[in-house]
Amino acid sequence: MLRRPHDPLLGTFHVPAGEQAIWMLSDHTPFDVRVDHLDGVAIVYAAGEIDLDSAPRLSTVLAQVAMNSTHVAVDMSEVTFIDSSGLKVLIAAHDACAASGTLTLTRPRRQACRLLELTGTLALFDVELNDVVAPRRRE
Numbered sequence: 001m002l003r004r005p006h007d008p009l010l011g012t013f014h015v016p017a018g019e020q021a022i023w024m025l026s027d028h029t030p031f032d033v034r035v036d037h038l039d040g041v042a043i044v045y046a047a048g049e050i051d052l053d054s055a056p057r058l059s060t061v062l063a064q065v066a067m068n069s070t071h072v073a074v075d076m077s078e079v080t081f082i083d084s085s086g087l088k089v090l091i092a093a094h095d096a097c098a099a100s101g102t103l104t105l106t107r108p109r110r111q112a113c114r115l116l117e118l119t120g121t122l123a124l125f126d127v128e129l130n131d132v133v134a135p136r137r138r139e
Helices: 055-068 086-096 110-118
Strands: 021-022 031-039 041-052 070-083 102-106 125-130
Touching: 031 055, 031 125, 041 125, 055 070, 055 086, 070 110, 086 102, 086 110, 086 125
Parallel strands: 041 070, 070 102, 102 125
Antiparallel strands: 021 031, 031 041
């Protein structure tokens, strides 16, 4: 049931819309990411722990999505943990999207919000606490 739609070196990774990529990082820590498109927004659904092991995989997915989409939303409602490795990935994705579009973090849990607050990076992101919505236009 576990699928790895990428080459071992992460060089040609691609997750088509509606597909799902799952990595089992240990017996107890799954990480799941899938991409969908809704009303012109690429939605990256992440679930599980975003840490040193899973951050490179999320980075690859976000980089691919950022190249092909103007508006990106990262649904973090199922992210149970995120460390500085995950934060670095989100900052890089923000930077990649900033030139031609937007990156919105949607429904982050308390731990993720706290990480953003403590590191002073909360103001960097558009954060939507309710549901995945169409991106807001920056003035």
